[in-house]
Amino acid sequence: MKQRFVFRFPTDTIDIPVSGHLICDFGLKLNIFNAYINAGEEGNLALEVEGPKSAIGAGIKFVRSKGVQAEPIEKHVQIGMESCVHCGACTSVCYPGALRLHGETRLLQFNADKCTVCELCTTACPLKIIKISFAE
Protein backbone atom coordinates (compact mmCIF):
# COMPACT_ATOMS: atom_id res chain seq x y z
CA MET A 1 0.00 0.00 0.00
CA LYS A 2 0.92 3.65 -0.37
CA GLN A 3 0.37 6.32 2.23
CA ARG A 4 1.38 9.95 2.32
CA PHE A 5 2.70 11.83 5.32
CA VAL A 6 4.09 15.14 6.42
CA PHE A 7 6.95 14.70 8.90
CA ARG A 8 7.58 17.68 11.16
CA PHE A 9 11.01 17.81 12.71
CA PRO A 10 11.42 19.83 15.93
CA THR A 11 14.83 21.54 15.92
CA ASP A 12 16.44 18.89 18.14
CA THR A 13 15.44 16.04 15.78
CA ILE A 14 16.71 17.55 12.55
CA ASP A 15 19.80 15.34 12.40
CA ILE A 16 17.97 12.00 12.58
CA PRO A 17 18.27 10.20 9.20
CA VAL A 18 14.61 9.20 9.16
CA SER A 19 14.44 8.42 5.44
CA GLY A 20 17.44 6.12 5.64
CA HIS A 21 15.92 4.18 8.54
CA LEU A 22 12.60 3.77 6.74
CA ILE A 23 14.32 2.43 3.64
CA CYS A 24 17.00 0.25 5.25
CA ASP A 25 15.33 -0.92 8.46
CA PHE A 26 11.73 -1.23 7.31
CA GLY A 27 12.14 -1.95 3.59
CA LEU A 28 9.93 0.93 2.56
CA LYS A 29 10.04 2.79 -0.74
CA LEU A 30 9.91 6.59 -0.37
CA ASN A 31 8.84 9.27 -2.80
CA ILE A 32 9.67 12.73 -1.47
CA PHE A 33 7.49 15.57 -2.74
CA ASN A 34 8.78 18.42 -0.69
CA ALA A 35 11.47 18.93 1.91
CA TYR A 36 12.65 21.81 4.08
CA ILE A 37 15.44 20.80 6.42
CA ASN A 38 17.88 23.35 7.84
CA ALA A 39 20.07 23.07 10.91
CA GLY A 40 18.66 25.01 13.81
CA GLU A 41 15.20 25.31 12.30
CA GLU A 42 12.05 23.23 12.43
CA GLY A 43 11.94 20.97 9.34
CA ASN A 44 9.20 19.57 7.12
CA LEU A 45 9.20 16.57 4.82
CA ALA A 46 6.27 15.58 2.59
CA LEU A 47 6.55 12.07 1.21
CA GLU A 48 4.73 8.97 0.02
CA VAL A 49 5.63 5.73 1.77
CA GLU A 50 5.13 2.46 -0.05
CA GLY A 51 5.28 -1.03 1.45
CA PRO A 52 3.27 -3.61 3.40
CA LYS A 53 0.79 -2.07 5.82
CA SER A 54 2.56 -3.60 8.82
CA ALA A 55 5.94 -2.23 7.70
CA ILE A 56 4.48 1.25 7.21
CA GLY A 57 2.88 1.06 10.68
CA ALA A 58 6.15 -0.03 12.28
CA GLY A 59 8.15 2.60 10.38
CA ILE A 60 5.82 5.41 11.41
CA LYS A 61 5.91 4.19 15.01
CA PHE A 62 9.71 4.36 14.85
CA VAL A 63 9.64 7.90 13.41
CA ARG A 64 7.33 9.09 16.18
CA SER A 65 9.49 7.39 18.83
CA LYS A 66 12.30 9.71 17.75
CA GLY A 67 10.20 12.79 18.50
CA VAL A 68 9.28 13.48 14.88
CA GLN A 69 5.61 14.21 14.28
CA ALA A 70 4.23 12.07 11.43
CA GLU A 71 0.87 13.26 10.13
CA PRO A 72 -0.89 11.38 7.35
CA ILE A 73 -1.94 13.51 4.39
CA GLU A 74 -4.72 12.69 2.07
CA LYS A 75 -4.94 13.33 -1.65
CA HIS A 76 -8.33 14.33 -2.85
CA VAL A 77 -9.83 14.73 -6.27
CA GLN A 78 -11.49 18.11 -6.54
CA ILE A 79 -13.93 18.71 -9.38
CA GLY A 80 -14.98 22.21 -10.41
CA MET A 81 -18.56 21.07 -10.85
CA GLU A 82 -19.80 24.59 -11.54
CA SER A 83 -17.74 24.53 -14.77
CA CYS A 84 -18.46 20.91 -15.72
CA VAL A 85 -20.28 20.27 -19.00
CA HIS A 86 -20.91 16.61 -18.11
CA CYS A 87 -19.31 15.31 -21.28
CA GLY A 88 -18.27 12.05 -19.62
CA ALA A 89 -14.63 11.95 -20.77
CA CYS A 90 -13.44 11.45 -17.17
CA THR A 91 -15.78 8.49 -16.62
CA SER A 92 -14.06 6.67 -19.44
CA VAL A 93 -10.78 6.31 -17.54
CA CYS A 94 -12.18 5.83 -14.03
CA TYR A 95 -11.37 2.19 -13.21
CA PRO A 96 -13.04 2.06 -9.81
CA GLY A 97 -16.22 3.72 -11.06
CA ALA A 98 -16.01 6.75 -8.76
CA LEU A 99 -16.91 9.02 -11.67
CA ARG A 100 -20.03 8.11 -13.60
CA LEU A 101 -22.83 9.67 -15.56
CA HIS A 102 -26.24 9.25 -13.97
CA GLY A 103 -28.29 6.73 -15.94
CA GLU A 104 -31.22 9.10 -16.44
CA THR A 105 -29.97 12.67 -16.12
CA ARG A 106 -26.54 11.96 -17.66
CA LEU A 107 -25.05 14.40 -15.15
CA LEU A 108 -21.62 13.64 -13.68
CA GLN A 109 -21.61 12.03 -10.26
CA PHE A 110 -18.55 11.58 -8.07
CA ASN A 111 -18.34 9.00 -5.29
CA ALA A 112 -15.25 9.95 -3.29
CA ASP A 113 -15.37 6.67 -1.36
CA LYS A 114 -14.60 4.72 -4.52
CA CYS A 115 -11.84 7.06 -5.70
CA THR A 116 -8.29 5.69 -5.53
CA VAL A 117 -6.83 9.03 -6.63
CA CYS A 118 -5.13 7.40 -9.62
CA GLU A 119 -5.29 10.84 -11.24
CA LEU A 120 -6.19 9.54 -14.73
CA CYS A 121 -9.27 11.77 -14.71
CA THR A 122 -7.12 14.89 -14.43
CA THR A 123 -5.60 14.14 -17.83
CA ALA A 124 -8.85 12.96 -19.40
CA CYS A 125 -10.92 16.05 -18.47
CA PRO A 126 -10.94 18.36 -21.52
CA LEU A 127 -11.92 21.36 -19.40
CA LYS A 128 -9.08 20.74 -16.91
CA ILE A 129 -11.38 21.27 -13.97
CA ILE A 130 -10.34 18.12 -12.08
CA LYS A 131 -7.48 18.81 -9.69
CA ILE A 132 -5.67 16.89 -7.01
CA SER A 133 -5.54 18.60 -3.65
CA PHE A 134 -3.32 17.59 -0.76
CA ALA A 135 -5.15 18.14 2.47
CA GLU A 136 -3.88 17.09 5.88
Place this chain on the structure above:
Amino acid sequence: MSKTIEEINQKIKSGKAVVLSAEEFKKLGEQESADSLANKVDVVTTATFGPMCSSGAFINFGHASPGIRMEKISLNGVPVYGGIAAVDGFIGATETLSPFDMYGGAHVIEDLVSGREVRLKATAKGTDCYPATDADVMISLNNVNEAILYNPRNAYQNYGAATNSETEKRYTYMGVLLPRFGNINYSTSGELSPLLNDPLLRFTGIGTRIFLCGATGYVAWSGTQSHLGRERNKNGIPLQPAATLAVTGNLKEMSTEFLRAAYFEKYGVSLFVGIGIPYPVVDADAAHDLLVRNRDIETEIHDYGKADHPWLATVNYEQLQRGHIELNGKQVRTAPLSSLSKARQIAELLKRKISKGTFLLTEKIQDLPGSDSLNGLSTKNGGLQ
Protein backbone atom coordinates in the same frame (compact mmCIF):
# COMPACT_ATOMS: atom_id res chain seq x y z
CA MET B 1 -52.30 14.90 -44.20
CA SER B 2 -49.24 17.06 -44.72
CA LYS B 3 -48.34 20.59 -43.60
CA THR B 4 -46.00 23.15 -45.08
CA ILE B 5 -43.27 24.86 -43.14
CA GLU B 6 -45.12 28.13 -43.78
CA GLU B 7 -48.23 26.70 -42.13
CA ILE B 8 -46.17 25.51 -39.19
CA ASN B 9 -44.63 28.99 -38.86
CA GLN B 10 -48.13 30.51 -38.80
CA LYS B 11 -48.99 28.18 -35.91
CA ILE B 12 -45.77 29.19 -34.13
CA LYS B 13 -46.62 32.88 -34.55
CA SER B 14 -50.09 32.36 -33.15
CA GLY B 15 -48.74 30.37 -30.23
CA LYS B 16 -50.56 27.21 -31.33
CA ALA B 17 -47.67 25.07 -32.52
CA VAL B 18 -47.04 21.79 -30.73
CA VAL B 19 -43.32 21.59 -30.13
CA LEU B 20 -41.50 18.66 -28.55
CA SER B 21 -37.89 17.73 -28.01
CA ALA B 22 -36.72 14.72 -30.01
CA GLU B 23 -36.62 12.57 -26.87
CA GLU B 24 -40.19 13.51 -25.95
CA PHE B 25 -41.33 12.81 -29.50
CA LYS B 26 -39.70 9.38 -29.56
CA LYS B 27 -41.30 8.51 -26.24
CA LEU B 28 -44.71 9.31 -27.71
CA GLY B 29 -43.77 7.14 -30.67
CA GLU B 30 -43.73 4.10 -28.38
CA GLN B 31 -47.53 4.31 -28.30
CA GLU B 32 -48.48 6.18 -31.46
CA SER B 33 -47.77 5.80 -35.13
CA ALA B 34 -45.81 8.21 -37.29
CA ASP B 35 -49.07 9.10 -39.09
CA SER B 36 -50.81 10.01 -35.88
CA LEU B 37 -47.83 12.00 -34.57
CA ALA B 38 -47.52 13.91 -37.84
CA ASN B 39 -51.04 15.21 -37.24
CA LYS B 40 -50.45 16.11 -33.61
CA VAL B 41 -46.94 17.53 -33.52
CA ASP B 42 -45.55 20.44 -35.54
CA VAL B 43 -41.89 20.79 -34.56
CA VAL B 44 -39.27 18.50 -33.00
CA THR B 45 -36.06 19.94 -31.60
CA THR B 46 -32.74 18.10 -31.82
CA ALA B 47 -29.36 19.05 -30.37
CA THR B 48 -25.75 18.17 -29.77
CA PHE B 49 -22.96 19.53 -27.59
CA GLY B 50 -19.53 18.14 -28.32
CA PRO B 51 -15.94 18.98 -29.15
CA MET B 52 -15.77 20.20 -32.73
CA CYS B 53 -12.23 21.11 -33.79
CA SER B 54 -13.14 22.64 -37.11
CA SER B 55 -14.37 25.90 -35.58
CA GLY B 56 -13.18 29.47 -35.38
CA ALA B 57 -14.13 33.12 -35.57
CA PHE B 58 -13.65 36.03 -37.94
CA ILE B 59 -13.02 39.30 -36.12
CA ASN B 60 -12.81 42.81 -37.49
CA PHE B 61 -10.72 44.75 -34.97
CA GLY B 62 -11.54 48.25 -36.25
CA HIS B 63 -9.11 50.75 -37.74
CA ALA B 64 -6.55 52.60 -35.61
CA SER B 65 -5.37 56.11 -36.37
CA PRO B 66 -2.92 56.13 -38.06
CA GLY B 67 -4.02 52.90 -39.71
CA ILE B 68 -2.25 49.54 -39.67
CA ARG B 69 -2.44 46.73 -42.21
CA MET B 70 -2.13 43.91 -39.66
CA GLU B 71 0.11 41.16 -40.94
CA LYS B 72 1.24 39.15 -37.91
CA ILE B 73 -1.58 39.08 -35.37
CA SER B 74 -2.06 37.38 -32.02
CA LEU B 75 -4.73 37.36 -29.32
CA ASN B 76 -3.43 36.53 -25.84
CA GLY B 77 -0.37 35.21 -27.65
CA VAL B 78 -2.35 32.80 -29.87
CA PRO B 79 -1.64 33.37 -33.58
CA VAL B 80 -4.51 34.78 -35.61
CA TYR B 81 -4.66 34.34 -39.36
CA GLY B 82 -4.20 37.79 -40.84
CA GLY B 83 -3.94 37.01 -44.51
CA ILE B 84 -7.15 38.86 -45.25
CA ALA B 85 -7.96 42.58 -45.25
CA ALA B 86 -6.17 45.13 -43.04
CA VAL B 87 -7.95 44.61 -39.72
CA ASP B 88 -9.75 41.32 -40.34
CA GLY B 89 -8.47 38.17 -38.70
CA PHE B 90 -9.54 34.56 -38.26
CA ILE B 91 -8.80 32.74 -35.04
CA GLY B 92 -8.99 28.98 -35.37
CA ALA B 93 -10.18 26.99 -32.35
CA THR B 94 -7.21 24.61 -32.36
CA GLU B 95 -4.49 27.24 -32.86
CA THR B 96 -1.74 27.52 -30.24
CA LEU B 97 1.51 29.45 -30.03
CA SER B 98 3.56 26.31 -29.27
CA PRO B 99 2.60 22.72 -30.07
CA PHE B 100 1.99 21.65 -26.46
CA ASP B 101 0.25 24.78 -25.18
CA MET B 102 -2.96 24.09 -23.32
CA TYR B 103 -4.31 27.58 -24.07
CA GLY B 104 -5.37 28.11 -27.65
CA GLY B 105 -7.81 29.71 -30.05
CA ALA B 106 -10.83 28.07 -28.41
CA HIS B 107 -9.82 29.59 -25.07
CA VAL B 108 -9.49 33.04 -26.66
CA ILE B 109 -12.97 32.63 -28.17
CA GLU B 110 -14.38 31.51 -24.82
CA ASP B 111 -12.66 34.42 -23.04
CA LEU B 112 -14.21 36.86 -25.51
CA VAL B 113 -17.67 35.33 -25.18
CA SER B 114 -17.41 35.44 -21.39
CA GLY B 115 -16.86 39.22 -21.64
CA ARG B 116 -13.17 39.21 -20.80
CA GLU B 117 -10.67 41.44 -22.55
CA VAL B 118 -7.90 39.79 -24.55
CA ARG B 119 -4.61 41.29 -25.69
CA LEU B 120 -4.33 42.06 -29.40
CA LYS B 121 -0.83 42.40 -30.77
CA ALA B 122 -0.19 43.09 -34.42
CA THR B 123 2.77 44.06 -36.54
CA ALA B 124 3.02 45.30 -40.10
CA LYS B 125 5.61 46.55 -42.51
CA GLY B 126 3.80 49.87 -42.90
CA THR B 127 2.42 51.11 -46.18
CA ASP B 128 1.63 54.53 -47.62
CA CYS B 129 -2.03 53.98 -46.85
CA TYR B 130 -1.53 52.14 -43.52
CA PRO B 131 1.65 53.68 -42.04
CA ALA B 132 1.51 52.17 -38.50
CA THR B 133 3.77 49.16 -37.90
CA ASP B 134 2.48 47.80 -34.61
CA ALA B 135 -0.48 47.68 -32.27
CA ASP B 136 -0.75 46.36 -28.73
CA VAL B 137 -4.14 46.89 -27.10
CA MET B 138 -6.79 45.13 -25.08
CA ILE B 139 -9.95 44.29 -27.00
CA SER B 140 -13.30 42.79 -26.12
CA LEU B 141 -16.45 41.90 -27.98
CA ASN B 142 -17.77 45.34 -26.98
CA ASN B 143 -15.20 47.26 -29.00
CA VAL B 144 -14.50 45.10 -32.07
CA ASN B 145 -16.75 45.61 -35.09
CA GLU B 146 -17.83 42.10 -36.09
CA ALA B 147 -17.09 38.81 -34.39
CA ILE B 148 -18.55 35.97 -36.39
CA LEU B 149 -18.26 32.33 -35.45
CA TYR B 150 -17.68 30.37 -38.64
CA ASN B 151 -17.18 26.66 -38.17
CA PRO B 152 -16.21 24.82 -41.37
CA ARG B 153 -17.16 21.35 -40.09
CA ASN B 154 -19.59 20.70 -37.25
CA ALA B 155 -22.45 18.37 -36.30
CA TYR B 156 -21.17 15.18 -37.89
CA GLN B 157 -23.93 12.82 -38.94
CA ASN B 158 -22.67 9.88 -36.89
CA TYR B 159 -19.08 9.30 -35.80
CA GLY B 160 -16.99 6.23 -35.10
CA ALA B 161 -16.21 5.08 -31.56
CA ALA B 162 -12.58 4.61 -30.50
CA THR B 163 -10.63 2.04 -28.50
CA ASN B 164 -7.00 0.96 -28.17
CA SER B 165 -5.57 -2.55 -28.54
CA GLU B 166 -1.99 -1.57 -27.71
CA THR B 167 -0.11 -1.84 -24.43
CA GLU B 168 0.33 1.91 -23.91
CA LYS B 169 -2.25 4.64 -23.44
CA ARG B 170 -3.20 6.58 -26.55
CA TYR B 171 -3.91 10.31 -26.23
CA THR B 172 -6.30 11.22 -29.04
CA TYR B 173 -9.00 13.64 -30.10
CA MET B 174 -11.31 10.85 -28.93
CA GLY B 175 -9.93 11.28 -25.42
CA VAL B 176 -7.55 9.11 -23.41
CA LEU B 177 -7.73 5.52 -24.66
CA LEU B 178 -6.53 3.03 -22.09
CA PRO B 179 -4.33 0.09 -23.12
CA ARG B 180 -5.61 -3.38 -23.98
CA PHE B 181 -9.15 -2.28 -24.85
CA GLY B 182 -9.48 -0.51 -21.50
CA ASN B 183 -12.28 1.75 -22.70
CA ILE B 184 -14.34 2.84 -25.70
CA ASN B 185 -15.15 6.51 -26.32
CA TYR B 186 -17.89 7.77 -28.60
CA SER B 187 -19.08 11.21 -29.55
CA THR B 188 -22.60 11.92 -30.66
CA SER B 189 -25.82 12.51 -28.78
CA GLY B 190 -27.35 9.50 -30.56
CA GLU B 191 -31.09 9.77 -31.17
CA LEU B 192 -31.07 13.44 -30.08
CA SER B 193 -28.36 14.36 -32.62
CA PRO B 194 -29.60 16.68 -35.39
CA LEU B 195 -28.50 15.01 -38.60
CA LEU B 196 -29.39 11.51 -37.39
CA ASN B 197 -32.99 12.76 -37.30
CA ASP B 198 -32.81 14.01 -40.88
CA PRO B 199 -30.89 11.16 -42.47
CA LEU B 200 -31.36 12.27 -46.07
CA LEU B 201 -31.02 16.01 -45.33
CA ARG B 202 -34.58 16.64 -46.40
CA PHE B 203 -34.87 19.71 -44.18
CA THR B 204 -31.26 20.64 -43.45
CA GLY B 205 -29.72 22.80 -46.16
CA ILE B 206 -28.15 26.11 -46.95
CA GLY B 207 -29.91 28.80 -44.95
CA THR B 208 -31.40 26.53 -42.29
CA ARG B 209 -31.83 28.56 -39.09
CA ILE B 210 -30.30 26.86 -36.06
CA PHE B 211 -29.39 27.37 -32.43
CA LEU B 212 -25.64 27.98 -32.30
CA CYS B 213 -23.90 28.32 -28.94
CA GLY B 214 -26.77 30.32 -27.46
CA ALA B 215 -27.35 32.54 -30.48
CA THR B 216 -29.41 32.18 -33.62
CA GLY B 217 -27.14 30.83 -36.32
CA TYR B 218 -27.43 29.43 -39.81
CA VAL B 219 -26.19 26.57 -41.91
CA ALA B 220 -23.83 28.29 -44.34
CA TRP B 221 -22.82 25.39 -46.53
CA SER B 222 -22.11 21.71 -46.30
CA GLY B 223 -19.28 21.07 -43.88
CA THR B 224 -15.87 19.96 -45.04
CA GLN B 225 -15.37 16.20 -45.42
CA SER B 226 -19.11 15.76 -45.95
CA HIS B 227 -19.58 12.27 -47.39
CA LEU B 228 -23.11 11.53 -48.50
CA GLY B 229 -22.30 8.18 -50.05
CA ARG B 230 -21.70 6.22 -46.87
CA GLU B 231 -23.21 2.79 -46.50
CA ARG B 232 -26.51 2.90 -44.61
CA ASN B 233 -28.12 0.34 -42.34
CA LYS B 234 -31.65 -0.97 -42.82
CA ASN B 235 -32.99 2.10 -40.98
CA GLY B 236 -31.37 4.45 -43.48
CA ILE B 237 -28.73 5.66 -41.02
CA PRO B 238 -25.15 5.97 -42.28
CA LEU B 239 -22.78 3.58 -40.51
CA GLN B 240 -19.82 5.95 -40.73
CA PRO B 241 -19.26 9.71 -40.44
CA ALA B 242 -21.37 11.14 -43.25
CA ALA B 243 -22.85 14.63 -43.67
CA THR B 244 -21.36 17.62 -41.87
CA LEU B 245 -22.40 21.27 -41.59
CA ALA B 246 -20.61 24.57 -41.94
CA VAL B 247 -22.38 26.87 -39.50
CA THR B 248 -22.15 30.54 -38.67
CA GLY B 249 -23.54 33.03 -36.17
CA ASN B 250 -22.86 36.21 -34.24
CA LEU B 251 -20.24 35.51 -31.55
CA LYS B 252 -21.41 38.59 -29.65
CA GLU B 253 -24.75 36.88 -28.97
CA MET B 254 -23.29 33.59 -27.81
CA SER B 255 -22.96 32.22 -24.30
CA THR B 256 -20.26 30.21 -22.55
CA GLU B 257 -23.10 28.03 -21.37
CA PHE B 258 -23.02 26.52 -24.86
CA LEU B 259 -19.49 27.27 -26.08
CA ARG B 260 -16.50 26.00 -24.12
CA ALA B 261 -12.82 25.58 -24.80
CA ALA B 262 -11.35 22.11 -24.42
CA TYR B 263 -7.88 20.63 -24.20
CA PHE B 264 -7.29 16.98 -25.02
CA GLU B 265 -4.14 15.73 -23.34
CA LYS B 266 -1.17 15.47 -25.69
CA TYR B 267 -3.49 16.14 -28.62
CA GLY B 268 -4.42 19.78 -28.39
CA VAL B 269 -7.11 22.39 -28.14
CA SER B 270 -10.67 22.05 -29.38
CA LEU B 271 -14.00 23.78 -28.88
CA PHE B 272 -17.21 22.39 -27.40
CA VAL B 273 -19.97 23.68 -29.66
CA GLY B 274 -23.67 23.53 -28.88
CA ILE B 275 -25.97 23.15 -31.88
CA GLY B 276 -29.73 22.75 -31.97
CA ILE B 277 -31.82 22.19 -35.09
CA PRO B 278 -35.62 22.19 -35.13
CA TYR B 279 -37.32 19.92 -37.63
CA PRO B 280 -40.81 20.46 -39.05
CA VAL B 281 -43.12 17.46 -38.80
CA VAL B 282 -44.65 18.11 -42.21
CA ASP B 283 -45.82 14.54 -42.86
CA ALA B 284 -45.59 10.92 -41.75
CA ASP B 285 -42.25 10.43 -43.50
CA ALA B 286 -40.72 13.27 -41.49
CA ALA B 287 -42.26 11.83 -38.31
CA HIS B 288 -40.88 8.41 -39.20
CA ASP B 289 -37.36 9.81 -39.55
CA LEU B 290 -37.70 11.65 -36.24
CA LEU B 291 -38.73 8.44 -34.48
CA VAL B 292 -35.31 6.86 -34.98
CA ARG B 293 -34.09 5.31 -31.73
CA ASN B 294 -30.63 4.68 -30.32
CA ARG B 295 -31.02 0.98 -31.12
CA ASP B 296 -31.58 1.89 -34.79
CA ILE B 297 -28.41 4.01 -35.02
CA GLU B 298 -25.27 1.99 -35.48
CA THR B 299 -21.65 3.07 -35.54
CA GLU B 300 -18.29 1.40 -35.89
CA ILE B 301 -15.66 0.87 -33.21
CA HIS B 302 -12.15 1.52 -34.49
CA ASP B 303 -8.77 0.62 -33.03
CA TYR B 304 -6.80 3.83 -32.49
CA GLY B 305 -3.87 1.78 -31.25
CA LYS B 306 -3.12 0.86 -34.86
CA ALA B 307 -2.27 3.06 -37.80
CA ASP B 308 -5.30 3.70 -40.03
CA HIS B 309 -7.62 2.83 -37.13
CA PRO B 310 -8.98 -0.51 -38.38
CA TRP B 311 -12.60 -1.57 -37.81
CA LEU B 312 -13.26 -3.82 -34.84
CA ALA B 313 -17.02 -4.04 -34.43
CA THR B 314 -20.33 -2.39 -35.26
CA VAL B 315 -22.59 -1.47 -32.35
CA ASN B 316 -25.62 0.72 -31.71
CA TYR B 317 -26.02 3.75 -29.45
CA GLU B 318 -28.32 1.97 -27.02
CA GLN B 319 -25.41 -0.36 -26.30
CA LEU B 320 -22.87 2.47 -26.13
CA GLN B 321 -25.00 4.58 -23.80
CA ARG B 322 -25.41 1.64 -21.41
CA GLY B 323 -21.86 2.28 -20.15
CA HIS B 324 -20.24 -1.03 -21.10
CA ILE B 325 -20.11 -3.31 -24.08
CA GLU B 326 -18.73 -6.74 -24.88
CA LEU B 327 -15.75 -6.57 -27.22
CA ASN B 328 -13.81 -9.74 -28.07
CA GLY B 329 -15.42 -11.51 -25.13
CA LYS B 330 -14.45 -8.81 -22.63
CA GLN B 331 -16.69 -6.21 -20.96
CA VAL B 332 -15.32 -2.80 -21.90
CA ARG B 333 -16.38 0.51 -20.38
CA THR B 334 -17.96 2.98 -22.81
CA ALA B 335 -18.14 6.73 -22.32
CA PRO B 336 -19.19 9.74 -24.37
CA LEU B 337 -17.19 12.85 -25.19
CA SER B 338 -20.30 14.82 -26.11
CA SER B 339 -22.60 15.91 -23.33
CA LEU B 340 -26.10 14.47 -23.52
CA SER B 341 -27.28 16.61 -20.62
CA LYS B 342 -26.14 19.79 -22.42
CA ALA B 343 -27.75 18.58 -25.66
CA ARG B 344 -31.01 18.07 -23.77
CA GLN B 345 -30.70 21.58 -22.32
CA ILE B 346 -30.31 22.99 -25.84
CA ALA B 347 -33.24 20.98 -27.23
CA GLU B 348 -35.40 22.22 -24.35
CA LEU B 349 -34.30 25.84 -24.78
CA LEU B 350 -34.96 25.73 -28.50
CA LYS B 351 -38.37 24.18 -27.84
CA ARG B 352 -39.23 27.08 -25.51
CA LYS B 353 -38.05 29.69 -28.03
CA ILE B 354 -40.24 28.17 -30.73
CA SER B 355 -43.21 27.78 -28.40
CA LYS B 356 -42.89 31.47 -27.47
CA GLY B 357 -42.75 32.44 -31.14
CA THR B 358 -39.23 33.87 -30.99
CA PHE B 359 -37.68 31.29 -33.31
CA LEU B 360 -39.25 30.46 -36.67
CA LEU B 361 -38.39 27.56 -38.94
CA THR B 362 -36.80 28.05 -42.36
CA GLU B 363 -37.17 26.45 -45.75
CA LYS B 364 -33.71 25.50 -46.92
CA ILE B 365 -32.56 27.73 -49.76
CA GLN B 366 -30.72 24.93 -51.49
CA ASP B 367 -29.67 21.34 -50.86
CA LEU B 368 -26.27 20.98 -49.25
CA PRO B 369 -23.65 20.48 -51.92
CA GLY B 370 -22.21 17.08 -51.15
CA SER B 371 -19.85 14.47 -52.34
CA ASP B 372 -20.26 10.72 -52.54
CA SER B 373 -16.62 10.13 -51.75
CA LEU B 374 -13.63 11.56 -49.90
CA ASN B 375 -10.17 12.18 -51.23
CA GLY B 376 -7.19 11.12 -49.16
CA LEU B 377 -3.79 12.79 -49.19
CA SER B 378 -0.94 10.79 -50.59
CA THR B 379 2.31 11.70 -48.87
CA LYS B 380 4.25 8.69 -50.10
CA ASN B 381 4.67 9.42 -53.80
CA GLY B 382 5.25 12.72 -55.48
CA GLY B 383 5.56 16.00 -53.65
CA LEU B 384 8.87 17.47 -52.63
CA GLN B 385 11.74 14.99 -52.55
